[in-house]
Amino acid sequence: MVDLVIRNALIRGYEGFCDIAVDGGRIVKVGRVRDKGEVEINAEGRLVTESFVNSHLHLCKAYTFLMIGEEALEFYHGENMGKAIYAVEAASKIKEKYHEDWIYENSKKAVLEALKHGCTYIRAFVDTDTKAKLEGVKAILRLREELKDYVVIQVVAFPQEGVLRDPGSEDYVWKAIEMGCDVVGGIPWIEYTEEDMVKHIEVMFTIAKHYDRDVAMLTDDAGDPMLRTTEMLAIKTIKEKWIGRVTACHARAMNLYTDHYFGRLIYILKNACISIVSDPHTGPLHARVKELLLNGVNVALGQDDVADAYYPYGRNKMLEVAFLASHILWMTRLRDMDMLYDMITKNGAKVMNLKNYGLREGGEASLVVLNAKSVYEAIWYQAEPCYVISRGKIVVENSEETKLYI
Numbered sequence: 001m002v003d004l005v006i007r008n009a010l011i012r013g014y015e016g017f018c019d020i021a022v023d024g025g026r027i028v029k030v031g032r033v034r035d036k037g038e039v040e041i042n043a044e045g046r047l048v049t050e051s052f053v054n055s056h057l058h059l060c061k062a063y064t065f066l067m068i069g070e071e072a073l074e075f076y077h078g079e080n081m082g083k084a085i086y087a088v089e090a091a092s093k094i095k096e097k098y099h100e101d102w103i104y105e106n107s108k109k110a111v112l113e114a115l116k117h118g119c120t121y122i123r124a125f126v127d128t129d130t131k132a133k134l135e136g137v138k139a140i141l142r143l144r145e146e147l148k149d150y151v152v153i154q155v156v157a158f159p160q161e162g163v164l165r166d167p168g169s170e171d172y173v174w175k176a177i178e179m180g181c182d183v184v185g186g187i188p189w190i191e192y193t194e195e196d197m198v199k200h201i202e203v204m205f206t207i208a209k210h211y212d213r214d215v216a217m218l219t220d221d222a223g224d225p226m227l228r229t230t231e232m233l234a235i236k237t238i239k240e241k242w243i244g245r246v247t248a249c250h251a252r253a254m255n256l257y258t259d260h261y262f263g264r265l266i267y268i269l270k271n272a273c274i275s276i277v278s279d280p281h282t283g284p285l286h287a288r289v290k291e292l293l294l295n296g297v298n299v300a301l302g303q304d305d306v307a308d309a310y311y312p313y314g315r316n317k318m319l320e321v322a323f324l325a326s327h328i329l330w331m332t333r334l335r336d337m338d339m340l341y342d343m344i345t346k347n348g349a350k351v352m353n354l355k356n357y358g359l360r361e362g363g364e365a366s367l368v369v370l371n372a373k374s375v376y377e378a379i380w381y382q383a384e385p386c387y388v389i390s391r392g393k394i395v396v397e398n399s400e401e402t403k404l405y406i
């Protein structure tokens with residue numbers, strides 16, 4: 001007898017239907033399972049995969065769009081992102097109202113939404129600077145603890161206003177990591193000079209190395225081909241031997257680089273084993289996802305925003321993110337869809353350095369039983385999963401039925 005058996009599942013990479021046995025939160029068998037399960041699910045030929053991973057989300061800002069208005073949005077989405085820096089300034093006005101209590105409520109709503117759609121791993125960026133202070137950090141750390149049996153939340157201490165531009169924010173990042181944040185953030189492109197951008201990366205690496213933490217920064221998030229912070233971050237990673245522990249999010253200016261420079265950048269990214277998280281639906285420019293993937297760079301997709309100053313929509317639904325990316329990146333062939341699906345599952349897990357992730361014997365039993373019979377159908381319809389399983393326990397069962405009276 002084991003805790004849970006899923007029968008007649010379609011699994012990526014396997015022929016025919018398989019069973020999955022789960023015990024003690026782990027997958028103990030994939031194949032023909034003779035043991036009985038305390039709980040049994042008949043997948044009836046549906047696709048069962050690892051649960052979804054959202055490796056880039058500004059969680060403290062969720063549902064603030066109507067509180068702040070459209071000014072930032074106009075800057076961020078207009079003029080091919082040439083005025084993105086104004087957007088950060090306009091968006092920061094919300095922080096005058098920052099308070100742990102409402103951030104906690106909004107964030108909880110956003111995380112439960114993610115769970116409903118099958119996402120059980122989130123890397124949450126939380127503003128940590130002289131305006132936001134530690135209000136967001138306190139809220140999200142509380143949430144991480146409260147929901148730890150259902151969702152893995154990695155909290156990134158993120159100095160959104162810059163480090164040199166916002167003296168004092170560095171202290172808040174030190175404090176946030178001391179309080180228990182998992183990852184050291186950064187946004188070097190926001191600084192005034194290239195020298196300051198380099199310094200920004202240096203300061204954040206000092207903290208990461210002191211506490212032995214991974215690093216995740218927002219790089220080159222504007223329409224300026226001269227921005228080079230993705231490269232700066234990769235070079236620092238190599239020099240500090242932080243190989244495989246660093247992620248660059250957005251990296252949108254890459255879209256404007258010459259092929260010569262882009263070729264050199266790929267070489268450096270690969271040497272640093274840097275992952276890129278792209279979110280092509282939240283801005284008119286995006287990283288060159290397909291080329292990066294074809295050249296062996298790990299790329300994941302992130303939700304980025306849920307109804308905030310930079311993007312008015314977002315349901316924390318990774319199948320929706322993949323569907324949007326399919327159009328924006330023109331990845332519409334069946335093999336492209338497999339790549340998209342990887343970007344919201346295992347590639348995201350690599351970003352978050354989730355060691356036990358994977359639908360394999362010994363892997364963590366965090367799974368979705370989809371209401372689809374292929375990756376194609378899953379992305380096409382984005383139907384809610386029939387079941388969401390987190391570490392061996394069923395945490396969501398979606399059984400809503402539409403009645404058609406014709």
Ligand SMILES: [Zn+2]
Nearest residue numbers: 058218249304
């Ligand atoms: Zn972002």
